[in-house]
Amino acid sequence: MEFDLENPFENLHSDAVSYLFLIESDHTPSQNHSQTLKARDLDISVRRELISLISQLSCALDPVLSYLAINYLDRFLANQGILQPKPWVLRLIAVSCISLAVKMMRTEYPFTDVQALLNQSDGGIIFETQTIQRMEALILGALQWRMRSITPFSFVAFFIALMGLKDLPMGQVLKNRASEIIFKSQREIRLWGFKPSIIAASALLCASHELFPFQYPSFLKAISDSSYVNKESVEQCYKVIQDIAIEEEYSSALNGVSSSDTPINVLDHHFLSSESQKTNGITVANTIAVSSPLRDLKRRKITGCGCGGNNPTIHNSRIQFSHAKESEK
């Protein structure tokens, strides 16, 4: 039975949604662990490095794969942290999380090809199969074999139906934007401890506020009225996600990454126009970024990772890759 992030069970029936809310805590780093992790700066930097590794190693695969692998990583870290943050150990953990994610997903890649891909990437470290298997066993034990992760993606369709947008084009637009937000926000340590359903609700509200501001109040009411959702948690989570989105836009503006003329980009442009009237520095920085030779260097690095195609999600992965590289400098 293949695994799908949107349907941790296959053929999910509408009356099964309540069960997802019941058991989602089994698939989430707990609040206590979140606090514990935040108190350990070393682990935060280790997590950042591991996420970069996973994104780099799996950039040629489905981006959903790296999402699942990072979910496994977070739950593993929450369970026990990292005792020996040596480069080869981190790489082994990253490789093992990806390997487990590949096994869980419906995938057309022969396993040996995936394995060869993982071992051929930068770093030159090649692990014996048995070594990876032992690390996989460790991770499986720490995660208690709960590998059908319940993620925010599991709840998006439910909330869209709650907002009265099921089967409407508007719902699909919201879903796409919310998914984008969920992908990007996975890296953010501040979201640790929020349940997947809360993250899903908050991402949808951010997307609706951004794309359909006039309908936002009624969407907020529809979600707040749900007995499955804790309103205060959504408010807190919403603020974090909104902060992430704003930081993302500043970051994109400074890098001059966005160049396509899409509805979302039009909104970004409007935002930048408004901001540029307040802060001349941004305008200057933006100009420099556009004309800087650095931009070409970044392009070449992005191209070098081998991700091709026009898939918007893949494009997002490239942005993430770029950010990851910058954080390493």
Next chain:
Amino acid sequence: MEMEKTGAGVAVLSAKEAFEKLEKVGEGTYGKVYRAREKATGKIVALKKTRLHEDQEGVPPTTLREVSILRMLSRDPHVVRLMDVKQGQNKEGKTVLYLVFEYMDTDLKKFIRSFRQTGQSIPPQTIKSLMYQLCKGIAFCHGHGILHRDLKPHNLLMDRKTMMLKIADLGLARAFTVPIKKYTHEILTLWYRAPEVLLGATHYSMAVDIWSVGCIFAELVTKQALFAGDSELQQLLHIFRLLGTPNEEVWPGVSKLKDWHEYPQWNPKSLSTAVPGLDELGLDLLSQMLEYEPSKRISAKKAMEHAYFNDLDKGHL
């Protein structure tokens, strides 16, 4: 060496260290089953031991997917709870998986046999309660897109004191593909198998489980298997003798199934001849469970709403 240090932080006991095996209580298709005590808590569990059929992949994807399903289903009161999974090695260094289930002291097969031996009938309200729990558990599984595909009294576990019933062996049929050679001594039970499966249908639906539920229902009433064939052909003939040989009229598409042949033509008999002692409402529910056409068979959820269960106190189920 570094690997060992990394592992040292994990409080992982091997199955042998964590549990004391008390007795072997069964040997199923997928491996041996032990009654065991967890040393840390004193809790009695059922330990199901199975070899992993590894290749260079380590844990097979199918095992990973199916065990994960069991972990997700384990909060429903009518599914046997998979409490933990432990990976270890046997004497030959091969990887062994221990599935740690909650322990139930008996199963429906033993329960029925105990009544058969004393010559008593199972009380009607007991039958009704057990059937309701079975329908509820199956409705839960089907509601999550999970088929069982091997329902039989042996893997419906019971607690004698509380009369609670739980479904076991979910998904194990696919999680652990075992070479048939090793278990040739054990005949895979045909008695609860749906006719479309016997006729070679490749696309299973939830209806295959409902057929099994119907067979179990009848067996609770009569204490004998309803269709006790010892080969696939004999199994089909048993079914056709009672329900009539199917044709395109009662089951559109039946003659196109892969293993369809010409069969002796029997007319359907009344179910009451095979299941004396079941009241009219029960017979109606049973007949809907034993519909030939899979899409017309009653669903588990609808079965729970059937009038047969109206006078059952469902508060504690």
